[in-house]
Amino acid sequence: MSGEDYKFEGWMGLGPESADGKMVWQEFPNDRKPFAEEDVDIQITHSGICGSDLHTLRSGWGPTPYPTCVGHEIVGKAVRVGSKAEKGIKVGDRVGVGAQSNSCLKPDCEECSSGDENYCQHTTNTFADKFPDGSMSYGGYATYSRVPSHFVFKIPEGIASEAAAPMLCGGITLYSPLKNHGCGPGKKVGIIVSVDSATSVFFLRRRSGQTKSWVSPERPTRETTFCRWAPMSTWRPAKTRTG
Ligand SMILES: [Zn+2]
Ligand SMILES: [Zn+2]
Numbered sequence: 001m002s003g004e005d006y007k008f009e010g011w012m013g014l015g016p017e018s019a020d021g022k023m024v025w026q027e028f029p030n031d032r033k034p035f036a037e038e039d040v041d042i043q044i045t046h047s048g049i050c051g052s053d054l055h056t057l058r059s060g061w062g063p064t065p066y067p068t069c070v071g072h073e074i075v076g077k078a079v080r081v082g083s084k085a086e087k088g089i090k091v092g093d094r095v096g097v098g099a100q101s102n103s104c105l106k107p108d109c110e111e112c113s114s115g116d117e118n119y120c121q122h123t124t125n126t127f128a129d130k131f132p133d134g135s136m137s138y139g140g141y142a143t144y145s146r147v148p149s150h151f152v153f154k155i156p157e158g159i160a161s162e163a164a165a166p167m168l169c170g171g172i173t174l175y176s177p178l179k180n181h182g183c184g185p186g187k188k189v190g191i192i193v194s195v196d197s198a199t200s201v202f203f204l205r206r207r208s209g210q211t212k213s214w215v216s217p218e219r220p221t222r223e224t225t226f227c228r229w230a231p232m233s234t235w236r237p238a239k240t241r242t243g
Pocket of ligand 1: 051
């Protein structure tokens with residue numbers, strides 16, 4: 001494969017004020033991930049916007065390691081593929097990455113060895129986190145992303161990139177339990193979900209043929225969680241998302 005003749009740059013958050021439209025376009029710092037033979041470099045074409053992006057920019061989940069580049073619903077084209085990359089990913093493939101970019105992947109890790117890498121104790125988030133070698137992860141509001149291939153997914157031809165991107169966070173979060181618990185035609189399900197993921201609920205419900213679903217109409221509190229649910233047919237987004 002060719003070497004690196006492109007720049008990793010993007011909208012960087014330099015402090016909590018970045019969440020208020022004050023991100024700055026600049027090159028990723030030198031502590032970004034060096035290329036490993038398991039990796040894929042992705043030329044980003046689409047990146048969804050998630051509430052987690054805002055939380056991280058604001059240091060809402062504890063101190064954020066600025067500068068940071070958020071975005072973890074990434075779709076783009078594989079432009080460099082390491083010799084040890086998995087899944088038969090080739091240069092030119094349309095691929096995506098979600099919120100997770102690494103885990104220990106050790107055979108004696110109960111989670112990683114059973115396909116539950118998301119529960120591994122040694123995960124790396126797609127942004128504002130560290131890979132095992134100490135390098136930093138930078139997310140998808142950017143030109144390029146470098147991610148271990150185990151966490152890169154080929155995007156099926158029938159799915160448009162703009163539709164695929166949000167499936168990589170909110171979408172999979174909803175799809176996974178529906179699939180794992182055998183939901184399908186004729187089933188009734190109850191889903192506790194924030195406003196963020198409601199669009200995914202609509203989509204997945206329709207695709208899986210469930211007859212009825214309910215969704216909380218606003219960000220749930222202890223008082224409203226159980227008393228203010230509404231059938232999804234009556235639900236409308238009420239406010240700007242909050243994460
Ligand atoms: Zn997300
Ligand atoms: Zn593990």
